[in-house]
Amino acid sequence: MQYSGAKAKLLSSFTNPPINTTGRAAEQTILSLLQSCKTLFNLTQIHSQILKFGLQNNPLVLTKFASTSSILNAIDYASSFIFSSNSTTHYDSFLFNTIIRAYAFTSHSKNNALHFYKHMVGINVMPNKFTYPFVLKACAGLGNLNLGKQVHGSVMKFGFDDDIHVNNTLVHMYCCCSGGIEFARIVFDGMCKSDCVSWSVMIGGYARLGMSSDAVELFRKMQIEGVRPDEVTLVSLLSACTDLGALELGKWVESFIEKEKVQKSVELRNALIDMFAKCGNVDRALSLFRSMSDRTIVTWTSVIVGLAMHGRGLEAVALFNEMTKSGVAPDDVAFIGLLTACSHSNLVDEGKTYFNLMKTEFAVVPKIEHYGCMVDLFGRAGLVKEAVQFVENMPIKPNSIIWRTLITACRAHDELHLGETITKKLISKEPMQESNYVILSNIYAKMSHWEKKTSIRDVMGKKGIMKIPGSTMIELDNNIYEFVAGDKTHDNYKEIYEMIDEMARKMRRAGYVPTTTEVLLDIDEEDKEDALNRHSEKLAIAFALLKTPPGTSIRIMKNLRICGDCHSATKFISKVYNREIIVRDRNRFHSFRDGVCSCKDFW
């Protein structure tokens, strides 16, 4: 490579170094080399120059060296000098901050950051207020709560707990450690000064942990206290809206952005797209997407996933092709979206093709999730043999999700004995997982093995298996209501149960037959029907029918997959009450209208 001008001159002074230079001049030479050339020179050469000049313990040189480039080697060289040094050279906080910072920002070396922090304290170099944000960032990356608490102790000991930056990073650190969220809130509540970043960190912490109601609640408090949210706050808030299915709140965020002229970063627009897609308004997501000229892989993936969830697989595939043509390289998440789109829309050939292209053309190594998508693709399409073969030939050891996907396919396509065998194997490996027993119970129901089905309940009771309660959420008049099966905690519960009875009568007249085999309980048929009628989604629909004007759409969100009976019942409800009912379950959207579901019963 040819260099000209100043660089060429420096390069020549480097290859023909002023050998006799000593002291201040040598220091200046090295510093200017490091200053001007950064990554131009081979670090090993600079290293040998430093040794030649005897500057290996010079704090200035080391600091410059460590901050010279983002190349980890530079930091490693600098840090090895410090550790190998047995001189009494005094290194100041800035040198350590530089090194800690470099390590804290490098994904694999966060331990080194802590290492240096401890070394620094050990040789009596005082940390300053700039030190802790770096150290705490490293702690956050490591997610080690005890380590974080230790550093928190030092922060207090050295009296930096009145610094807003330090406190903000403390809150963030606790948010990133498992089991740390309560500590985060304690620090947050105890801060003598707080700003938009403090609130954003805390709201973001709740949102990432799926504590979405807490995130929304804290945002409301932020509004009351008059702190202006910025685009980062709103990304976290939108993520909470997405999780809760809170479309109205999401729309409010969009109008807030316009009204308050919040900077519309790509991340913020991506979050809006994701929110609209997952709150049931995929067309709004699409139009936002079309209006963007600075799309990232996240933008594309968000709409592809959104379309997949709505069963619009062909459009998702078309968008994927448009994306690759426009020069955006697909990553592993994009492929998960694409393959999900194929499996939810019965596009077996397309799915197979893209799975192969993934490796050959796009150099994305398939992960267990991609294999899972393929098993699902075959399984849903009724190709159980292909699914089994695929699992047998997988280069990765199948996990329990793969097995459950396969079992679900067996159950749906009447490979009941195979399903039973695999489920029993799975239960022996994973005896505390409730869903394994639910699947087995459903298989026995389909086989009419009622005694076996009944005995499952005893087994579960003996093992003390925790049930994940099904719950359904609905957003009405700026409130989010949550229902669980058999819920009687709601203010209007009497009205709701009367409505349930009315719904049951009208549905029966329209030809609805309850699917009582879905009930796990050991009770008689009439009680089973009663239990089905109290499923959380039916309670939420009854509540919505009571509280919203006739003819308007009803949107509900379920935490698990919608059960077969509720799916069939909702079709009848949509017809009898002339309502569009949009259900978001764990996997996808179901849009019921006039007795038909948008998923065409393919789910």
Added chain:
DNA sequence: TGTTAAGTAA
């Protein structure tokens, strides 16, 4: 002789 904090996709 200087440096610091937060966010999105299955």
